[in-house]
Amino acid sequence: MNATADAALVWFRRDLRAFDHAALSRALQAYTQVYCVFVFDSEILDALEDRNDRRVEFIWLTIKELDTTLRQMGGGLIVRHGRASAELPRLARDLGVRAVFANRDYEPQAIRRDATVAEDLAQSGIEFNLHKDQVIFERDEIMSGSNRPYSVYTAYKNAWLKRLTDDDLQVHPIAELASRLAPPPESKMPSLQELGFISSDLASLEIKPGMSGARDAWEKFAPRLANYENTRDFPALDGTSHLGVHLRFGTLSIRSLARHVYYAAGKGAQVWLSELIWREFFQMILYHHPRVTQNAFRTEFDAIVWDEREDLFQAWCDGRTGYPIVDAAMRQLNQTGFMHNRLRMIAASFLVKDLHIHWLKGERYFARKLLDYDLAANNGNWQWAASTGCDAQPYFRIFNPLTQSERFDPDGVFIKRFVPELAGLETRDIHAPWNLLPIEQQACGVLLGRDYPAPIVDHEAARAKTLALFKAVRADAA
Numbered sequence: 001m002n003a004t005a006d007a008a009l010v011w012f013r014r015d016l017r018a019f020d021h022a023a024l025s026r027a028l029q030a031y032t033q034v035y036c037v038f039v040f041d042s043e044i045l046d047a048l049e050d051r052n053d054r055r056v057e058f059i060w061l062t063i064k065e066l067d068t069t070l071r072q073m074g075g076g077l078i079v080r081h082g083r084a085s086a087e088l089p090r091l092a093r094d095l096g097v098r099a100v101f102a103n104r105d106y107e108p109q110a111i112r113r114d115a116t117v118a119e120d121l122a123q124s125g126i127e128f129n130l131h132k133d134q135v136i137f138e139r140d141e142i143m144s145g146s147n148r149p150y151s152v153y154t155a156y157k158n159a160w161l162k163r164l165t166d167d168d169l170q171v172h173p174i175a176e177l178a179s180r181l182a183p184p185p186e187s188k189m190p191s192l193q194e195l196g197f198i199s200s201d202l203a204s205l206e207i208k209p210g211m212s213g214a215r216d217a218w219e220k221f222a223p224r225l226a227n228y229e230n231t232r233d234f235p236a237l238d239g240t241s242h243l244g245v246h247l248r249f250g251t252l253s254i255r256s257l258a259r260h261v262y263y264a265a266g267k268g269a270q271v272w273l274s275e276l277i278w279r280e281f282f283q284m285i286l287y288h289h290p291r292v293t294q295n296a297f298r299t300e301f302d303a304i305v306w307d308e309r310e311d312l313f314q315a316w317c318d319g320r321t322g323y324p325i326v327d328a329a330m331r332q333l334n335q336t337g338f339m340h341n342r343l344r345m346i347a348a349s350f351l352v353k354d355l356h357i358h359w360l361k362g363e364r365y366f367a368r369k370l371l372d373y374d375l376a377a378n379n380g381n382w383q384w385a386a387s388t389g390c391d392a393q394p395y396f397r398i399f400n401p402l403t404q405s406e407r408f409d410p411d412g413v414f415i416k417r418f419v420p421e422l423a424g425l426e427t428r429d430i431h432a433p434w435n436l437l438p439i440e441q442q443a444c445g446v447l448l449g450r451d452y453p454a455p456i457v458d459h460e461a462a463r464a465k466t467l468a469l470f471k472a473v474r475a476d477a478a
């Protein structure tokens with residue numbers, strides 16, 4: 001390959017788009033020849049449990065679309081498969097570039113990988129430039145009065161909003177500089193099979209990959225934004241954006257979303273912006289406290305002795321707990337790779353506070369199944385639900401799956417969609433089928449224990465045990 005003194009390489013990671021892209025824009029401004037690369041990182045892929053993981057197919061299709069788009073602009077993607085920490089410096093040397101540009105990632109493993117890459121590149125005299133792209137404010141940009149990271153969301157949010165100016169929402173231009181994109185010297189894209197995966201059911205799901213999928217999801221959600229605060233808690237209404245996976249893989253720009261909602265009138269937009277700020281809050285927490293990936297944020301709760309009931313854990317995973325709202329939630333996750341936020345809170349609370357199973361086991365299960373899985377958000381929210389996190393739900397606030405069900409799926413519409421064996425029940429019975437007399441069960445064709453499980457735990461007894469578990473370690477810690 002030709003060595004070029006004025007060439008740079010842009011390494012795409014969780015920023016899979018060809019517009020408003022910090023690293024690409026900076027590279028195009030500084031260099032006349034800019035190559036683009038994506039590496040299917042075997043260190044990440046080999047650790048995945050499922051060979052039909054929907055996310056791999058999502059990324060694969062997104063990369064294909066990104067390559068096509070970049071080619072239409074005069075460039076294209078070099079696509080590699082291997083250990084990114086070795087592939088990337090090798091490619092940079094082969095291309096003879098003077099600098100590599102990428103967008104910053106705040107996960108501990110990514111930070112370590114980037115440090116290795118930076119060191120390797122430095123040995124060849126190649127610069128490694130990292131830029132802020134996936135958040136509006138990163139790392140130390142929002143700090144408390146005493147210059148410490150916030151651990152209370154509302155204070156963080158207020159400081160975030162106070163700091164925001166038009167400059168933070170500016171677009172990083174790409175199209176105007178596209179003549180500097182260099183066509184890739186190779187055009188081979190590994191197939192899914194070559195990556196060690198097979199097709200999933202992604203094509204049958206509503207969530208579509210790529211920048212085009214992100215655009216479609218946004219266009220569908222935008223007219224519903226104004227009503228977000230009224231609909232967002234009801235799974236049957238589907239009032240949320242489904243943009244999580246696109247935010248995860250950067251098929252849209254956080255700046256354009258934040259700009260839109262910041263200037264949009266109305267409560268719906270304000271509430272939705274708060275959700276985007278939650279996302280940044282947890283990214284900031286993970287960056288400053290990487291230990292949370294394995295430990296409770298509130299360390300005294302690491303002493304809780306959780307139950308190791310594999311049978312109960314499996315029933316939860318499979319959606320066979322006998323609590324219809326929990327089962328509907330878990331089946332939605334298993335069948336679609338998505339779970340509504342209200343249901344994530346209910347299902348997580350149930351695992352920890354009704355089944356007394358370690359929050360990390362649930363966190364790992366969600367990590368395996370969620371299309372929008374994001375370490376910072378998943379960990380932060382699991383610790384919130386488990387009461388072990390920063391600014392978490394107090395340990396004595398324990399979701400009652402029955403009242404949650406009656407409140408947030410009052411007509412049982414969502415339950416019937418994902419637990420069809422209960423479709424014959426009257427609305428008043430659907431939340432607690434265990435209250436039906438045997439004769440009533442017969443009449444509606446659902447025998448508990450045969451057609452649908454009896455509850456695997458008694459909520460009131462489980463609740464008392466949770467309070468005791470938490471109180472015990474609090475007393476020990478005192």
Ligand SMILES: Cc1cc2nc3c(=O)[nH]c(=O)nc-3n(C[C@H](O)[C@H](O)[C@H](O)COP(=O)(O)OP(=O)(O)OC[C@H]3O[C@@H](n4cnc5c(N)ncnc54)[C@H](O)[C@@H]3O)c2cc1C
Pocket residue numbers: 232240241242243244245247275276278279280282339340341342344345348366370372373374375377378379381382385
């Ligand atoms: C136990 C549990 C696990 C979770 N795991 C994840 C995860 O792995 N990845 C993830 O992105 N979100 C996670 N969330 C947060 C939230 O449930 C999802 O972001 C949301 O359901 C995604 O759907 P949506 O895109 O339609 O969200 P919308 O309601 O439209 O929100 C827009 C965006 O804001 C962000 N957001 C919303 N709520 C939160 C929140 N509480 N914390 C952080 N960011 C938020 C997301 O990026 C989301 O896409 C979890 C929540 C719980 C309770």
